[in-house]
Amino acid sequence: MPDNQPLPHLTVVHHPLVQHKLTIMRDKETSTAGFRRLLREISLLLAYEVTRELDMTTTRIETPLQPMDAPTLDGKKLALISILRAGNGLLDGILELIPAARVGFVGLYRDPETLQPVQYYCKVPDHLEERICIVVDPMLATGNSSVAAIDLLKQSGARNIRFLCLLASPEGVARMKEAHPDVPIVTASLDSHLNEHGYIVPGLGDAGDRMFGTK
Numbered sequence: 001m002p003d004n005q006p007l008p009h010l011t012v013v014h015h016p017l018v019q020h021k022l023t024i025m026r027d028k029e030t031s032t033a034g035f036r037r038l039l040r041e042i043s044l045l046l047a048y049e050v051t052r053e054l055d056m057t058t059t060r061i062e063t064p065l066q067p068m069d070a071p072t073l074d075g076k077k078l079a080l081i082s083i084l085r086a087g088n089g090l091l092d093g094i095l096e097l098i099p100a101a102r103v104g105f106v107g108l109y110r111d112p113e114t115l116q117p118v119q120y121y122c123k124v125p126d127h128l129e130e131r132i133c134i135v136v137d138p139m140l141a142t143g144n145s146s147v148a149a150i151d152l153l154k155q156s157g158a159r160n161i162r163f164l165c166l167l168a169s170p171e172g173v174a175r176m177k178e179a180h181p182d183v184p185i186v187t188a189s190l191d192s193h194l195n196e197h198g199y200i201v202p203g204l205g206d207a208g209d210r211m212f213g214t215k
C-alpha cells in the first residue's frame with residue numbers, strides 16, 4: 001500500500017519477520033521470557049504499519065553538505081493507549097520508537113462467564129481530541145474489551161483512533177466494524193474463529209498469562 005493512503009478498516013501484516021515471530025509465540029513450548037521478548041520485537045514491526053500514513057511536514061536543517069528541508073512528523077501529537085494488562089506487551093516497544101508519545105491506560109479484564117469487560121482503571125492524557133490515539137492490546141477476540149476501551153476514549157474526546165493487535169478473530173473485527181467503523185485495525189493475523197470460551201483459535205492462549213506466567 002502507498003505510504004500516505006488512509007488505513008483500511010483491517011490491515012493484516014504478512015511480513016515474513018512478523019509471521020515467523022508469531023509462529024514461535026503461538027507455540028505452547030515457548031517460555032514466558034521468550035514470549036515477552038517476541039511480543040516486544042513484533043510491536044516494533046507492527047508500529048511501522050500502524051503509523052505509515054501519519055502526516056508529515058518539513059524542517060529546515062543543515063547537513064554537513066548543504067541546507068535541506070527534511071521530512072519530520074507533523075505536529076499532531078500521538079497518544080498510545082494500552083489496555084491492561086496484556087496491552088503493555090505492545091506498548092513498551094512502540095514507546096521506544098515514539099518516545100514523545102503520551103501514554104494512557106485502560107484497565108479491563110474479561111469476565112470468563114459473560115465475556116464482558118470489567119473496568120478497574122482509566123487514566124488517559126488530556127486533550128485527546130487533538131491527538132492521534134493508537135490503542136494497543138494483543139488480542140481482539142469478541143471485541144468487547146476493545147469496543148469498551150474505545151467507547152471510553154471517545155467519551156474523553158478522542159476522534160482519531162486506530163487499534164493495534166497481534167491476533168484478531170473474524171467475530172472481533174465484525175464487532176469493531178459495527179461499533180467503531182471509523183477505527184482502523186492493524187493485526188498480524190486474522191485467525192479462524194472463537195471457541196466456546198471466547199478464545200481465539202488457533203490463537204496463542206491467554207496473552208496476559210503467557211506474558212506474565214500467571215494462570
Ligand SMILES: O=P(O)(O)OC[C@H]1O[C@H](OP(=O)(O)OP(=O)(O)O)[C@H](O)[C@@H]1O
Nearest residue numbers: 084085086109110141142143144145208
Ligand atoms: O475481545 P475480548 O473478548 O474482549 O478479549 C480480549 C481481551 O482479553 C484479554 O484480556 P484479559 O481479560 O485476559 O485481561 P489481562 O490482559 O489482564 O490478561 C486481552 O488482552 C483483551 O483485552
Ligand SMILES: O=c1cc[nH]c(=O)[nH]1
Nearest residue numbers: 141199200205206207
Ligand atoms: O484467545 C484469547 C482471547 C481473549 N484473551 C486472550 O488473551 N486470548
Ligand SMILES: [Mg+2]
Nearest residue numbers: 206207208209
Ligand atoms: Mg488475560
